Amino acid sequence: MNPPQAAATPTQDPSAARGAWRWLAQESAGWFSTEGPRWLFVARTMLASFSALWLAFRLGLDAPYTALATTVILALPSSGMVLEKAFYRFLGTLVGCSAALLLVALFPQSPPLLFVGVALWIALCTAGAAMHRNQQSYSFVLAGYTACMIAVPAIDTPEHVFTLAVTRVTEVGLGIICAAVVHDVVFPRRHSHAVMRTVQARYASFIAFSIQVLEQRLSPAETELNHLKFAADIAALESGRAAAFFEAGHARAHTRQLHAFNAAFMAVLTTFYTLHRLIHRLRGAAAAHAQPVLALIEPMHAHLAQAMGDELTPQRMTQMRARLAADTAAARAQ
Secondary structure: OOOOOOOOOOOOOOHHHHHHHHHHHHHHHHHHHHHHHHHHHHHHHHHHHHHHHHHHHHHHHOOOOHHHHHHHHOOOOOOOHHHHHHHHHHHHHHHHHHHHHHHHHHHOOOHHHHHHHHHHHHHHHHHHHHHHHHHHHHHHHHHHHHHHHHHHHOOOHHHHHHHHHHHHHHHHHHHHHHHHHHHHHHOOOOOHHHHHHHHHHHHHHHHHHHHHOOOOOOOOOHHHHHHHHHHHHHHHHHHHHHHHHHOHHHHHOHHHHHHHHHHHHHHHHHHHHHHHHHHHHHHHOOOOOOOHHHHHHHHHHHHHHHHOOOOOHHHHHHHHHHHHHHHHHHHHHO
């Protein structure tokens, strides 16, 4: 009698398994490149928040939620932005508490004079916030309302003002430390990388924009729109440079060069736009002297556009300067 036959087990195709793993790896890489940074940001924020809250409870602070709220307020995409805002938040809190201590010490038994002093301090901070931008303005705002939060509750009990000020600085400082450490250590996202990419992209886009304007391929409305876009980029780069300064790396070492680049770019943009507007008015003028001037300018524009379209090597730059100098001398001679 023959033994029963064992059931045949299907064999797996190794190529199919490798294809499935390859597909899974590609999908995982795609998800991590798009959704991964967002979830990492959420994880960093939660870690900093709960760490600050736990430490605040362990230290027995009066308002642990202040440390928690501070970490949420400081939650920004890049570590440089977090460190910059943390620095100016602590500075504004410290200055505001110091101002409150001074005002209460000057007018401990005179609530009307204390209110006048607080009002003058708020006016001073408001003026400072209006004169500055970005996080510097934020620091002035913090100094203003922190003084109110410390001085006003101490009107009836001025002897408690020092305790209120120390508690406020401790709670805010704890949240700042937790947020700064977590965002700068746990899978940090460096702001300096974004700044360098912005500089390179702006240089390339401005070269393309200049060529289009010199070759008269843009309407006045399009030129105006691009000019406003580049002006907004100048302010954005200055803000990014200030944030990247708080990161340890090459961005801090090159902050002066970035500032000089931004200032030079602003000067070039303003000069180029002014020249374009003058030439546009000259083209629209009906005077007899307009056409000869345009006839002298347009060849220079063509040479400049051609040179900018090529690779700008030092030798090419020298040739372009010599050719433009010759064209300018010929135009002045006529």
